Each structure stands twice: as structure tokens, then as C-alpha cells.
Amino acid sequence: MAADRIFSNWDDTHSVLWGHAPIRLAHNMHKSPLFSMDHLAELIEHYPREHYSLMQTGVKEGKRIWRQGDIGNFSGRQVIDAISRGDLWLNLRMVSDIDSRYSDLLAQMFTEIGEKVPHFALPHQYNAGILISAPKAQVHYHADLPGQSLIQIAGRKRVHIYPSNPPFVTPKNLEDIQLFELELDMPYHEWYDRYATVLDLEPGQMLNWPLNAPHRVDNLGTVNISMTVGYENEEIRRTRIVNLANGLLRNRFGYTPKSRSLKGPAFWGKAVMQKALRNTSWVKRERKARNEIEFRLDHDHPEQVVNLSNDLSKAA
Ligand SMILES: [Fe+2]
Structure with a gap:
């Protein structure tokens, strides 16, 4: 891959819009063997516990679900199968630190962006996560503190991106995220959607948006594999x-x-x-009180999900 260019349709409008408005670009990273099913299954199986998040999302009885779990006794392939069946979402955080081949790929990507965007100061720090998410999975309305790009590898998703100013995101929202590392307590109203940029993503496309712009994601009926890149x-x-x-x-x-x-x-x-x-x-x-693990995948349980009680730790 090193000999090929990553971006295939970059034009002058992308260069001036980068960082100032949501943009969708064409890339070829989805063709890398780093994203084959076998490679991903192996990666999941050996992934350090402290660096992955398994989330359950959705809406139940009018309330948003957002809880964290453990892959338990599942193999990598079984984890991917479980994700394709249910409302689960796996984030292999810091994958660029754990396997240097991903950071090599991203270094090439940022070098190309730096060549094309004169006003973009190259990041001195970045980290990437691989997200594997269910056909109906959603990521609720939130904002991230680092700069963000979302690289689509497999499946389709719809991304709503909102303006990076009040009332969509306030200074207090950003302070709370920085302080508590909790992105999902931001107020959201449906009328915000009238002010959103809505972009669909397919394999071979990626998005970039202005710093701290809130966004939410709906998968469009297929298992999704994406890479998110946060940079500073x-x-x-x-x-x-x-x-x-x-x-x-x-x-x-x-x-x-x-x-x-x-x-x-x-x-x-x-x-x-x-x-x-x-x-x-x-x-x-x-x-700590705001980041507890609440369920575990388990073959020996009829629903293959075991709920863990955190009542004691929450009371502490
Ligand atoms: Fe995000």
C-alpha cells in the first residue's frame, strides 16, 4: 500500500474546507489486508482488556441504552458474529499503538493531508480505534475533544454532523467531557437535525469535520467496520x-x-x-464511577449476555 496514494478524488475544495466544514473524501484503506476478517478476528482475540470497549446501544422503553461489557469467553470470530446479530458495538481503542502497521498507514494518510492542506498543522499525536458495529447500531449525539476523521471500511452508515457552536455544543459540555471522559451526556433535540449536515458513508469513503462538532451515527442495516482517528x-x-x-x-x-x-x-x-x-x-x-462494566458475553448463558451487578461499586 505504501506506493499507492490513499486519496483518489481530492480537489481544491477539499483543501480549503478541511477543518472548517464537514467533508467526504474517497480513500483506498479498506483494501488493506489489515482489515480482512481473519486479521480482525485475531486482533480481537488478543486485544488487551484495558484498551477495548464493548458497548450495547439502542432505545428501550423510551430510554437510551448505553452500557459497557466484556467479550468473556468468545473467540474473535464469535465476537464479530455476535455483533452482526445484536445491538453491540466494539471499539478496539489505540489500535495504532498496539499494532504499528495501523500507525504506518495513518502516518501516510496525514502526510498526504499535510501536502494538500497548507493551513493544517500536522498532528504530533494521534490514535485510531477500529469500530465493529451491528446492522442497527447507533452512536448517540456527542462531541469529541480531539480532531476527528471517520474512515469507512465495510458496511454503510449515515452520519449527522452539527455546527460546532452553541446551542449544539457549549463550553460547559466540552469541559465536562474533558473532566469526566463522558461524551454522552449532551442535551439533544430532534430539531437540531434541521441544522445538521447528513452524509452517508460507504467502504472507501471517509469524513472529516470541524473540531468539537457534535455528531451521531446510524448504521444502515449492515455490519459496519470503521476506523476512527482522533488527532491533536x-x-x-x-x-x-x-x-x-x-x-x-x-x-x-x-x-x-x-x-x-x-x-x-x-x-x-x-x-x-x-x-x-x-x-x-x-x-x-x-x-471511575461513570465508567463501570455492566455485562459480559457468555456461551453458557441462554441469551449469551450476562448482566453484572455493579450496585456495590456504584454506592462506593
Ligand atoms: Fe465521535
Whole structure:
């Protein structure tokens, strides 16, 4: 693959729109052997527990479901089969750290983007996750803190992308995500859809959108394999520092932050403060309570899903 170009239909409009508006591009990464079923099954089987998320999603009795599970005693292939049958969603997080062949592929992708987009500062840090999701799986309305690209490998999905400003996303929303690592507590109203850009994705297509733009995803009746890439350059890094510092001011000290400046004394004061406080026991305790594992896949159970009780840990 290294000899081939990744992007096949890039034009001047893509170069000026990158980072400023949602854009859909053609790529050839879906043809890589890194995304064959055999390779993915093997990857799942040996994936470190701390780096994958198995989620159950959907709506039950009018309430949104969003809970986290464990692959239990399933093989990689059985996990993919289970996903194709149910409302499950597997994210192999940090795959670019775990297998360097994915990071080589992404390095090539960012090099090509850097050649085509003069205003894009190349990321000093990125990480990719492979998402395998059920035919009806949904990702609810949320925003991400790093820059984001969504690369479609197999299956079809519809992505709604919303403006990256209030009321769709507020400074407080971004602070809470930074502080608690919880993306899914953002308020959403159906009328927001009138302001969304709606783009369908097929294998060989990818999306990029402005920083922090909220989005939601509906799979269109087929199992989906996608790769999400989160990336950070200097400007994005500073934005995250401000989110964390302002979140601490608001949540811990009851103070409403007035500045989101990325420069000057207000920024550097916050940079020092968030560094001192970000890993205190208060922040860690809040994160743990909001990220519990609630089910496990299991052959010995008739429904192949075992619900785990977290009542004790939640009360702690
Ligand atoms: Fe996202």
C-alpha cells in the first residue's frame, strides 16, 4: 500500500474546507489486508482488556441504552458474529499503538493531508480505534475533544454532523467531557437535525469535520467496520487544557469561567492549574464511577449476555 496514494478524488475544495466544514473524501484503506476478517478476528482475540470497549446501544422503553461489557469467553470470530446479530458495538481503542502497521498507514494518510492542506498543522499525536458495529447500531449525539476523521471500511452508515457552536455544543459540555471522559451526556433535540449536515458513508469513503462538532451515527442495516482517528496538534492541545481548567473551576470551585483564550496569562494560569489537579483523587473517583462494566458475553448463558451487578461499586 505504501506506493499507492490513499486519496483518489481530492480537489481544491477539499483543501480549503478541511477543518472548517464537514467533508467526504474517497480513500483506498479498506483494501488493506489489515482489515480482512481473519486479521480482525485475531486482533480481537488478543486485544488487551484495558484498551477495548464493548458497548450495547439502542432505545428501550423510551430510554437510551448505553452500557459497557466484556467479550468473556468468545473467540474473535464469535465476537464479530455476535455483533452482526445484536445491538453491540466494539471499539478496539489505540489500535495504532498496539499494532504499528495501523500507525504506518495513518502516518501516510496525514502526510498526504499535510501536502494538500497548507493551513493544517500536522498532528504530533494521534490514535485510531477500529469500530465493529451491528446492522442497527447507533452512536448517540456527542462531541469529541480531539480532531476527528471517520474512515469507512465495510458496511454503510449515515452520519449527522452539527455546527460546532452553541446551542449544539457549549463550553460547559466540552469541559465536562474533558473532566469526566463522558461524551454522552449532551442535551439533544430532534430539531437540531434541521441544522445538521447528513452524509452517508460507504467502504472507501471517509469524513472529516470541524473540531468539537457534535455528531451521531446510524448504521444502515449492515455490519459496519470503521476506523476512527482522533488527532491533536498544538492548537487542539491548548483547547483541551482550557476545557479541563475551566471544568475544574466550574465543578470544583463553583466559579463560572469567562475566558477560553489559548494565549496569554489566562491560558498559562490554567495550564499550571490543570496540571496540578488533573490526576487528583477527586477527578479519578468521578471518572471511575461513570465508567463501570455492566455485562459480559457468555456461551453458557441462554441469551449469551450476562448482566453484572455493579450496585456495590456504584454506592462506593
Ligand atoms: Fe465521535
